[in-house]
């Protein structure tokens with residue numbers, strides 16, 4: 001068989017892909033096409049997915065373990081990592097070590113890493129780069145529904161009459177979802193609204209672009225709710241039956257309509273009032289804010305109050321950035337959950353400890369990403385293992401993170417690539433399987449679990465992440481609990497564990513998978529847990545089965561130093577992914593944007609002496625970088641934008657996240673990447 005059904009390596013849309021290796025898989029010539037029977041994409045792919053075959057060569061791969069610059073064998077490297085972690089824990093306690101993991105890991109990898117850290121090392125210090133992507137949406141779901149549940153599926157997009165995209169350049173960042181939205185527009189006349197301070201490529205195609213002020217989402221959604229209440233559009237019966245409303249909630253909206261609202265507010269309100277079948281998609285523009293959780297709740301409040309949830313074509317929809325952010329949420333990749341959507345109550349901890357036979361199971365959350373690297377910097381964390389991610393580029397205030405890793409006693413990096421900005425700071429590098437070589441499951445934005453399948457031989461000595469972690473665990477003396485012989489057996493253990501979950505929908509749809517034989521796991525078709533729209537049948541997850549409307553207040557600006565008079569916003573380009581370790585290998589993808597640009601409004605360009613195509617230095621309190629300028633009226637006055645992808649290895653000075661601020665949302669711990677004070681000058 002030369003064709004393998006698998007799942008795309010990139011975004012949270014989770015498209016099914018057919019990879020055709022021809023007769024000789026070892027040649028690594030792979031033809032890619034969309035999987036016509038995969039329910040997430042029905043054969044569609046975007047350009048990144050289509051070019052996956054360009055990125056599966058051996059160029060730049062880490063093919064053997066290294067201790068420093070010395071090639072080591074697996075046995076030696078595994079024992080060295082295990083002993084250093086064990087010695088550190090023995091001397092300084094379990095919280096002196098940490099794992100920083102990734103939405104690129106498969107669910108089984110995540111499960112094993114989480115079990116080792118939270119169950120056997122006994123610390124909550126495992127967090128994921130998904131903290132940077134959707135932690136605010138998780139917190140908003142928990143506050144509103146009593147559980148982290150996404151109450152919408154892609155089918156709802158097909159059935160909506162109005163789709164409101166908040167802080168999402170969907171056409172570039174989730175292109176196949178955008179294709180689906182465009183189809184709904186063609187087939188049923190669905191209206192599209194984009195709420196974004198920038199006139200993005202998506203906004204340019206929308207029926208209405210609501211150009212809010214930087215971080216203007218909360219005032220806008222409060223005003224929309226006040227307006228709907230005033231027009232009699234709130235579904236009082238739904239609210240009485242399904243929601244708890246805090247005292248003074250409606251009174252607290254007085255004045256919301258007097259805020260400085262965008263020009264398009266009245267048109268938006270008319271569209272919202274006229275279309276009960278409304279889905280609001282929110283993404284990083286909402287989540288990556290120091291009030292990201294409140295932004296999510298402001299959106300959810302509107303849906304709850306109007307009874308637009310749990311029904312076909314209606315609901316608030318958090319789109320995740322990464323291919324397996326959702327799988328990480330399920331198995332406890334976030335420091336703020338234990339595992340399987342469980343928290344840290346006495347009952348939950350003891351149930352998990354019993355299931356794992358792990359008396360050391362931690363009883364408190366660990367450090368979230370930004371705090372984790374602060375603890376590395378100040379020496380509280382002395383050993384860190386970074387898996388499948390590049391925090392020296394992707395974290396906010398990335399210069400600080402780089403400094404932290406430079407100072408750290410022991411840094412392990414397991415990755416498929418040999419040379420990344422983070423790998424250069426590692427004491428030990430462990431080669432991991434890449435896409436096309438590894439096997440396991442991922443969960444996409446709509447809770448669809450799909451198999452990612454291997455169709456290529458391993459690169460050199462690379463191993464599956466779950467196996468690397470399990471071997472280190474065994475070398476630390478935990479072999480009995482980490483002795484799986486196959487990825488299917490890890491999956492069976494995880495799905496059996498969902499029986500403990502208070503996330504009832506997860507439990508319902510995953511527990512029976514614990515009986516799958518290896519061959520059934522291999523052949524497993526994509527399935528969506530939580531069904532289609534079960535919220536109103538089973539109720540919300542608070543003990544009274546009612547949802548919560550949440551008081552949210554407008555946001556005060558951070559970093560208002562007049563020396564940095566502009567607001568810096570960051571985001572993605574269409575054809576690049578994260579820090580370009582993979583997409584940077586494809587000449588066809590690089591062609592779309594060959595360098596990072598700083599976008600600036602013409603009036604600001606004139607006042608700062610910036611010319612289109614000229615060089616400009618951007619500075620923030622954390623540093624400066626020089627980028628080529630793009631002068632465009634798609635950028636709001638007083639703001640600038642730069643992409644997040646480039647690294648120092650690819651473009652000297654292109655590392656935007658050396659500039660971004662490490663301020664976080666106090667509820668979710670997600671950084672406010674999209675707003676910090678900045679200055680600009682011509683070079």
Ligand code: SF4
Pocket residue numbers: 008009010011012013014015041044045046047048049050174175176177
């Ligand atoms: Fe891959 Fe996302 Fe493109 Fe689908 S939309 S092909 S998952 S990058």
